[in-house]
Amino acid sequence: MRFLIRQKYFSIRDGFYITDEAGRNAYFVQGKIFTLGKQLTMYDLSGREILFIKQRIFRILPTFDVYQNNEVVAKIKRILPLIFVKRYKVKSSLFGDLKIKGNVFAWNFAIVDAQGKEVGRVSKKVLRVRDTYAVDVYDKQLEPMVLALTIILDAVHHRHH
DSSP, X not given: OEEEEEOOSSOSSOEEEEEETTSXXXXXXXXXXSOSSOXXXXXXXTSOEEEEEEEEOSOSSOEEEEEETTEEEEEEEEEEEETTEEEEEEEETTTOOEXXXXXXXXXXXXXXXXXXXXXXXXXXXXSOSSOEEEEEEXXXXXXHHHHHXXXXXXXXXXXXX
């Protein structure tokens, strides 16, 4: 299934909807203000918290924890870059271990599971006023995690908004 993430360009507090490809709202993401590091919560449309994303600060490479029901369910860490490739390692007890590999401009990322099967793809739309991502999720069970990873990739590589 394809999702679109369009972030507001001018906002004091991160808050945006994740829509399906038909334009219907699927999730809502709300950020906390006045925090050290990014802290974002993903909600379903009924207002129930799905995942909470928290950036670990004072790290050499970007590191994030993803929580569900106040328990850490995933740890995301950027791997030392080789040449021009952006790579991440995802350790998760709930969603399984994943790897992320992106291109030099951080516009396209492939998300693969431990067996090497692609479970998601993230593409940043260029020449837009606000950050816009097309996110393809190939495994319904990994849908919230792939969307959370997209939010993390934006926080690391496209911080200008």
